[in-house]
Amino acid sequence: MEDEHTKSVWSKEIPVKEQLGIFKRLMHFVMRFKKEMLIALIGAFLVSAINMLLPFGLQYFLDNYLVHLSVPAQIILFAGLLYGVGSLIKAILQFTYEYFFALGSEKSLESVRRALYKKLHTLGMRYFDQTPAGSIVSRVTNDTMTLSNFLTVLGSIVMSFFSIVSAFVAMFTSNFVAGLIMLAFLPIMLFIIWQYSKRSSRLYRNYRERLSRINTDLNESIEGVSLIQQFKQEKRMINYFEDENNSLMKTRFNMINLNSMLLSPLTSMLYSLALAVALMYFGFPLRTTFVPAGVVYAFSQYLSQFFNPISTMMDQMTLFQDGIVAGKRIFKILDATQYEPKQNAQTGLTITKGKIEFKHVSFSYGGKNEILHDISFTVNPGETLGIVGHTGSGKSSIINVMMRFYEFHKGEILIDGVNIKKYPKKELRKKLGLVLQDPFMFYGDISSNIRLYNRNITDKQIKEAAKTVQADSFIEKMPGKYHAKVGEGGSELSQGQRQLISFARTLVSDPKILVLDEATANVDTETEALIQQGLKRLRKGRTTLAIAHRLSTIADADQIIVLDKGRIVERGTHEQLLAQKGYYYNLYTLQKKQK
Ligand SMILES: Nc1ncnc2c1ncn2[C@@H]1O[C@H](COP(=O)(O)OP(=O)(O)OP(=O)(O)O)[C@@H](O)[C@H]1O
Numbered sequence: 001m002e003d004e005h006t007k008s009v010w011s012k013e014i015p016v017k018e019q020l021g022i023f024k025r026l027m028h029f030v031m032r033f034k035k036e037m038l039i040a041l042i043g044a045f046l047v048s049a050i051n052m053l054l055p056f057g058l059q060y061f062l063d064n065y066l067v068h069l070s071v072p073a074q075i076i077l078f079a080g081l082l083y084g085v086g087s088l089i090k091a092i093l094q095f096t097y098e099y100f101f102a103l104g105s106e107k108s109l110e111s112v113r114r115a116l117y118k119k120l121h122t123l124g125m126r127y128f129d130q131t132p133a134g135s136i137v138s139r140v141t142n143d144t145m146t147l148s149n150f151l152t153v154l155g156s157i158v159m160s161f162f163s164i165v166s167a168f169v170a171m172f173t174s175n176f177v178a179g180l181i182m183l184a185f186l187p188i189m190l191f192i193i194w195q196y197s198k199r200s201s202r203l204y205r206n207y208r209e210r211l212s213r214i215n216t217d218l219n220e221s222i223e224g225v226s227l228i229q230q231f232k233q234e235k236r237m238i239n240y241f242e243d244e245n246n247s248l249m250k251t252r253f254n255m256i257n258l259n260s261m262l263l264s265p266l267t268s269m270l271y272s273l274a275l276a277v278a279l280m281y282f283g284f285p286l287r288t289t290f291v292p293a294g295v296v297y298a299f300s301q302y303l304s305q306f307f308n309p310i311s312t313m314m315d316q317m318t319l320f321q322d323g324i325v326a327g328k329r330i331f332k333i334l335d336a337t338q339y340e341p342k343q344n345a346q347t348g349l350t351i352t353k354g355k356i357e358f359k360h361v362s363f364s365y366g367g368k369n370e371i372l373h374d375i376s377f378t379v380n381p382g383e384t385l386g387i388v389g390h391t392g393s394g395k396s397s398i399i400n401v402m403m404r405f406y407e408f409h410k411g412e413i414l415i416d417g418v419n420i421k422k423y424p425k426k427e428l429r430k431k432l433g434l435v436l437q438d439p440f441m442f443y444g445d446i447s448s449n450i451r452l453y454n455r456n457i458t459d460k461q462i463k464e465a466a467k468t469v470q471a472d473s474f475i476e477k478m479p480g481k482y483h484a485k486v487g488e489g490g491s492e493l494s495q496g497q498r499q500l501i502s503f504a505r506t507l508v509s510d511p512k513i514l515v516l517d518e519a520t521a522n523v524d525t526e527t528e529a530l531i532q533q534g535l536k537r538l539r540k541g542r543t544t545l546a547i548a549h550r551l552s553t554i555a556d557a558d559q560i561i562v563l564d565k566g567r568i569v570e571r572g573t574h575e576q577l578l579a580q581k582g583y584y585y586n587l588y589t590l591q592k593k594q595k
Pocket residue numbers: 129365366371389390391392393394395396397398
């Protein structure tokens with residue numbers, strides 16, 4: 001999906017200086033594969049040299065032998081053989097150039113993709129809050145593909161450059177004055193290229209913008225199909241799409257017009273003109289010296305070696321610009337600075353007991369609006385802390401700072417008496433188990449979703465864990481059992497089943513501390529009972545922070561804190577809080593009435 005980020009990049013022209021900067025950085029990736037690129041460059045150079053030599057050889061043969069009526073058969077044979085060998089060497093060199101260039105380009109692209117993916121894993125939640133997932137996917141896939149075109153164009157530009165230079169060298173060697181006359185066509189060509197590039201880049205930007213709008217529309221109408229049908233929005237959507245589609249076609253049409261006017265016809269007209277001028281010069285009646293036919297032949301070859309690459313280059317100019325834009329968007333990710341909160345990897349500290357202390361913790365997502373204010377509590381090893389409060393009161397935010405998804409700037413969080421920031425990330429992730437309301441399922445099977453590709457976990461352990469959290473019975477009923485396929489996002493599993501699998505997943509990783517966002521929605525009473533039992537078993541012997549939407553589920557918690565607008569407004573056990581007849585009491589009675 002294209003997005004606002006995309007649009008802003010397309011609608012603005014990138015200043016030349018910035019384009020050069022992007023180009024240099026892209027070349028940095030390419031230069032990692034110097035060996036391949038150097039071989040390709042030598043290949044391209046030699047191909048151009050042969051392109052220059054072959055007509056030269058033919059010119060020599062024409063002027064020295066073919067003009068005479070009787071040419072010895074050996075000479076003809078030798079000339080034919082020489083030309084054949086030359087063409088064969090050219091083909092081999094062409095292959096070498098293309099092969100090594102493709103190899104270098106693909107390796108460069110692979111390294112760009114790797115760098116992007118690696119970078120994404122260093123970025124914090126803040127980055128993902130601000131960047132639409134669709135745009136990230138499009139950066140890693142589409143934009144790197146666009147870079148592939150860009151590199152192909154780059155190769156063709158190098159090749160064209162060699163071809164143009166060698167054509168000129170050959171023309172000057174063959175006939176200096178004619179070469180000079182042909183040089184006059186160069187500024188004309190450059191002028192046409194300049195004019196073409198100005199117009200085509202504007203049209204191309206326009207085209208991409210419209211295409212991106214169509215993509216966004218399409219995406220919206222697929223994702224929101226139920227809403228569209230429910231509110232009878234089909235007609236409006238179709239009309240809107242038609243308008244966009246029409247504009248796209250018009251822009252595309254303008255592009256085709258420009259290309260069909262400027263691209264081939266103009267260059268081939270100029271080529272014919274140049275050829276005519278050359279022929280006129282060679283056949284000029286007042287000439288005192290005779291110009292041999294071979295020279296005329298070679299000249300016509302050199303002229304086509306000059307004009308053809310120019311029209312190819314013009315044709316590919318938009319792809320080149322496309323590559324620069326793709327590069328800009330890729331570097332935007334590589335330069336992002338919203339890193340995940342830092343942990344100290346050197347300390348080697350381990351979490352053994354699981355005591356949690358929040359001391360005057362305050363937190364904001366963007367650094368402006370404080371969401372959590374002065375939060376303090378202690379949870380002793382093995383105890384459960386229930387967190388309750390209205391929607392938006394800050395429950396998930398407490399989990400977010402506890403899990404180190406976001407950095408907090410005021411106060412302290414201690415685990416086993418040590419500042420949470422001092423634990424290596426690996427230790428933290430190992431000892432803190434997070435169970436979310438709607439757990440994510442990976443593409444694969446049930447067992448890989450429980451094991452999460454940790455090879456140290458045996459099948460037996462998986463089954464034990466599933467049994468403990470009561471997931472085993474439904475897994476055993478599935479076709480394929482523990483190897484039953486799980487599609488993208490686990491859509492063919494019910495929410496309750498996904499919950500139970502995620503419990504098993506957490507149980508096999510055996511964390512010291514559990515962080516739970518309690519599941520409530522859309523499960524039947526039977527599954528609810530299963531989930532509650534599973535949770536109870538999961539919590540056993542572990543320190544637990546649990547967000548509870550249904551208060552009955554944490555009635556047995558050792559301590560409950562009640563949040564309101566990011567502050568703790570009440571704390572105590574279920575009974576103590578009910579007796580206070582405050583927020584908790586009100587929430588509890590409200591929920592009872594709703595039942
Ligand atoms: N990623 C985020 N970026 C910016 N603000 C956020 C983000 N997540 C939550 N908030 C804001 O922080 C406040 C607290 O949200 P939080 O999700 O912690 O509430 P909650 O109590 O868990 O709500 P719920 O019960 O609906 O899940 C809300 O005002 C919300 O708009």
